[in-house]
Amino acid sequence: MAYAPQRRIPATYMRGGTSKGVFFRLEDLPEAARVPGPARDALLLRVIGSPDPYGKHTDGMGGATSSTSKCVIIAKSSVPGHDVDYLYGQVSIDTAFVDWSGNCGNLSSAVGPFAIANGLLDPSKVPQDGLCTVRIWQANIGKTIVAHVPMAGGQVQEIGDFELDGVSFPAAEIVLEFIDPADEGEGEGGGAMFPTGNLVDELDVPGVGTLKATMINAGIPTVFVNAADIGYTGSELQDAINGDAKALAMFEAIRAHAAVRMGLIKDVSEAATRQHTPKVAFVAPAASYTASSGKRVAAADIDLCVRALSMGKLHHAMMGTASVAIAAAAAVPGTVVNAASGGGTRNVVTFGHPSGTLRVGADVRQVDGQWTVTKAVMSRSARVLMDGAVRVPADVC
Known part of the structure; x- marks a missing residue:
């Protein structure tokens, strides 16, 4: 039986804070995966290597932990006053499930660097040196994140002396501002900081x-x-x-x-x-x-x-x-x-x-x-670990 060659999809493997994940530009995904639904979920599951009954992610990019079984999709923003839209998928390790119900604060620190490096910002907003301010629309929960990304010589500065417990090596500091971060929620208490109405x-x-x-x-x-x-x-x-x-x-x-x-x-x-x-x-x-x-x-x-x-x-x-x-x-x-x-x-x-x-x-x-x-407000760091393309079987989506 003949099998089609694997599909090649441009991607970047990044660490953000104490997490890491596979980052995609929306426009680089196969057409069926550019919209929410089974095709997108199937693609990301295969990229990560889930579901894996062995719990190892041997046949995928995942790291078999909640911190390393993540995918991110970035696009130029559809929301006024923002630079990019950021969509985050938490991929289950042992079940065929991608959870889109929340954000990843750690990987939020890698969104700005990815957007800058991939030409998703207006060039006039990107300084040669100093801080580049990236306004991010967090599409999972409908919130704004402002990332202050250090620049050097027109490129994202990744190496520095900022130390973050949980990360082995120092890197450049990225300051994140989570604006009005109360999650929208659902049900009777949706949108309230304390959804039950009580502090305890x-x-x-x-x-x-x-x-x-x-x-x-x-x-x-x-x-x-x-x-x-x-x-x-x-x-x-x-x-x-x-x-x-x-x-x-x-x-x-x-x-x-x-x-x-x-x-x-x-x-x-x-x-x-x-x-x-x-x-x-x-x-x-x-x-x-x-x-x-x-x-x-x-x-x-x-x-x-x-x-x-x-x-x-x-x-x-x-x-x-x-x-x-x-x-x-x-x-x-x-x-x-x-x-x-x-x-x-x-x-x-x-x-x-x-x-x-x-x-x-x-x-x-x-x-x-x-x-x-x-x-x-908190400080994090981010670094590109590898870029190029991931490969998945042609029949995935």
Whole structure:
């Protein structure tokens, strides 16, 4: 039997923050994959190498973790006042599923560099040296991100001395501003920073108990619980949780019931169809611990400890979007995150995660009794790892 040659699709493999993914220009995709639907999903699944029952992504570009099973599609913006549209797909590892329900804050840092390098910006907006400001429309959630990308000699500056815990080597700093980052959400609480209307809820989770929880739409829908309430200290590393099937089932139960309370799904049975959101995280007061790199994190250097799960596993560092949620929740007196950080008011928080620490800021305000976050700011870095083309079987799409 004769088989057609593989299809060649221009692509760039990039690291952004503590994640990496395959980046495409919309115009370079096969025609059937230029619009949402089964053809696009099938293409991205094959690019990444999913579904993989072995959980290794041996036959694809994925890295078999939630941080490395990602695809991004970039196009010149269709939204006035923006330079590019950014669409993000979180590809499941072991199932044939691409989740389009949220953003990736880490890969957001690579969008500006990719857009500049691929000629998607008006040349008059790109300086030879200094900072290039890229206004990004995050199409998954309908939000604006402003990236400040360093330039040198007319090209994106990738190498520098900015260190980001969770990334092995230093690089050039990229400052990201997430404008009005409260996720639109769905259901009764859609569009509200606190979709249930409360800073703290009693979340009933069968088999787990009743937990004090802060559920927030900022950066990405996230549910925060206290580490002590579920038997943890907040200083755990991946090995303490990701090999524990009972613990992972508990976290998925918390996530599913929080999703219902947040109006993201109607029934817990729907949680499997929305794996990317909401995130579930647990917090604890600042404490000293040794990060996964062997670096010692001192309690005096952080405001609190946070651990978060992504796609069913404890994240090796911290998702960028969840960092926005952490900063926003920490800034509002009365949330479980604010309480863990010592209470009071703050617009900047430094938290400890499995790979080290991260500092992130958020501006919040209260209008007519409702809290809103106007902006969150953090620093990330990005680098091209490889560019050229990916290849997929001709019959994929």
